[in-house]
Amino acid sequence: MKLPNRFGRLLLALALLLVATGCWDRHELNNLAIISAIGFDKHGDKIRVTVQVLDPDEVAGTTGGGAGKAPVITYEEEGITVDDAFGRLTTKAPYPLYLSHVRMVVFGETLARGGIAKVLDFLSRDRQMRTDFYLVVAKKRTAREVLGIFTQIEKIPGNKLYSSLRTASQEWAPVQETLLIDVINDLVNKGKQLVLTGVQIEGDEKAGGTPKNNENIRSIARLSFNGIAVFKSDKLIGWLTENESKGYSYIRDKVKRTIGNVACGQEKYVSLKVIRSETKQSVRMEGGEPIVRLRVEIEADVNESTCDIDLEKDEAIAELEEESARKLNQLIDSSINRAKRMKSDIFGFGDLLERNEPGYWRAHQDQWQTLFPELEVETEIVYRIRRIGTRTNSLLKEMEE
């Protein structure tokens, strides 16, 4: 067959584009229901999906902005699977649901107690989902309730939760940021159990769902992060307290910066700002039993002091360091003890064993749940106080003198 001429060849080449795969799902921007947060709840034996769809006009529009309308609208629907529910949601949403800009996924506590794996399959399989959103558990609440609260300053609740979780996880040890990939890794990994940060509603949640919430200086209801939810496999089995959560963060080497307090008398404290924290985990075998060793190195600044101690003296600082280390040790111990009681290896010690003592791990991985509570953990803490800020002694101390 004769090859067509130049023009014909060009046409043929262009025709190839038509059968090529690529970008075929064209949607105009204003014909998308952009979802900023998704909530999952258990409803009977079905899954209830709550989506927060952005109203861009209300958020960024030039006309009519700030008219007190809600910046997001939630739609909810039940289904036997997540996708089933999403299918039904299209009967309510004005446009195709668009999942690429989801910032937050919230699990209701009931659903979490029943297991979250069913939901995760959809999240990790759907091609629109990105992997940079955070997952949290609504503490003692349904996700639906959490997603029904007006937020202040950052008007989009999904974005508000995202940015405050991001900030808190860097500045406040008891809060953890968890991405989808972490959740999935933890679920399939036998040597590490999943934890998720909890989100809670403070205040009157009924009024929090109305624009009135944003009209007051003291908002009627607020969303805040609190505590870490401990999972065994994909089921929530309990919550860590704030101190236990802190300990958890130190053990997992997740602390970027945080605040630690040391008591030094009746209602007198020194607050230390941790500016650097590094935890090294190691394991050694003794008599056929593994012993986990944690070495935590902390650098901190004195941020506040109401104590009588004389910060000008090196001995006082050394004493403070010692006291802080002791306090931290307590936090870590309480955290480990709690996890042992719940029989859930949230610290990934099993993982550590698998990497360092693969022989032992292969032989015992199936009994790890029962072995973990017996595990001996040694802690070594090196606490260094670097700076004491722009004054030396406590103002209270100087007043007394």
Place this chain on the structure above:
Amino acid sequence: MKLKAWVGQLFGESQLANASSEPSSSAPTPLLESLQSNLAQIRQALGDSGDIVIREFKAGKTQGIPAALIYTDGLTDSAKVQDMVMRPLMLATDEHIDLRNETTERVKNQLLTIGDVTDIDQFQTLYGSLLAGDTVILFEGAATALALDARGWKERSVDEPTTQATIRGPKEGFTETIKTNIGLLRRKIKSTDMRIELQKIGRLSQTDVALVYINGLAEESVLGQLRHRLKHIDIDAVFESGNIEEFIQDDTISFFPTILNTERPDVIAAGLVEGRVAIIVDGTPFVLLVPALFTHFMQSPDDYYQRADIATLIRMLRLIAFFLALLAPSIYIAITSFHQEMLPSPLLISLTAARSGVPFPVFVEAFVMELTFELLREAGLRMPKAIGQAISIVGALVLGEAAVQAGLVSPAMVIVVSLTAITTFVIPSISLAVPIRILRFMLMGLSAMFGLYGIFIGIVYIMLHLNTLRSFGVPYLKPYAPFVLGDQKDGVLFRVPVWAMFLRSFAVAKRNIVRQRPQQTRERGEG
């Protein structure tokens, strides 16, 4: 030439192949000895045209012989003719005029105080030089005429070029007169090696075309090809270098220019010393320069007149502008209608809010806006200056502001369109800006159908196309494809300081490539 035949066929011109072009000119006829019969012949040939002045007189103070002065009104400097031709002839003593056989020789050698005088012994040559502005003298009894260069006509002065303004650099531009233009070049290059080959193109227009190059620098192959292509132009008239350009360019089916045109003598002079060849066409200030590669169209004369570091930054800016001008609307279309996940959430929300209520798909919106801009631009060109402002008011207020207010167009789209408009003007060469404008629309279509994937296909196709282009045998993308390391010193992105440019651009010059001798530079450094 397959293409030429195909186009002819397409427009049903094939049967015209044997038709004659103009009334055929007669075979060369020698001049006669009789003045009156010569004049009669001339009158008949020129059809008694009103602008041909024939002045009969007696040459010689006392006796005198009949003579005639012929010139074209409007092309002749009459003061010159009076002072330097008529006066000496009419006041001449018999000694000069008497001996009939030698009249013309004597007049030429001893009487005429004018520079350029040539002998003419044929009618055809006489018509040629007469219509080009020469003054012709005929004597009774002589079969030879004298053509005197007493040309002089109303001519535009050497002005600042309007199309290629620079902040720093010479402010003179070419004019419509080839002599002035060659003079401007001579003033810049006073080398014995600068050669000028004159020829006439156009059967009716008889336009002077000059090939200017520097002997020993210009590549023989380029010169040879150029001479060959110019020789084969057979057309009735040439009025602008654009006419010539279309004939001699390498690739007709391309939006991209392979011949540079400029109004600036400094650009041409710089091109000549790079070993390139200039083509000056009488009647237009636009001079052609070949070979012209992609890099040449991205360079502005300013680049060489200001500091190298600044020039480099400006070239980078220009490259960014090039891609923005080409791609901004299509990328906007692709991302907002296919790849919303690529945008950060806050940006997506802002764009969505800006688009809410816009009834058209983003492609239609972009297409209409770009089309409107092209219309405005075209209208602005044709508008008389006095009402030119009306266009900007209509464009800015009515179309921009009102369309957004009415919710027909999103403000984001107005930004994108303005951006492409601005960036298009950053590209120094208008002839390169045109293909960008055309390709912008094509890429918009591709991106509306296939998203970023379509844009990449389009870019790949453009790159392939650019790689097939040649300008007088030189690859269009040289020095990038093929890659020439030495030429990166002065390319699209960089310009090293002048003292670091030791060699001429390899892209064009192949012999005598040394620009500065390194040891001299060193001496200067020590001093």
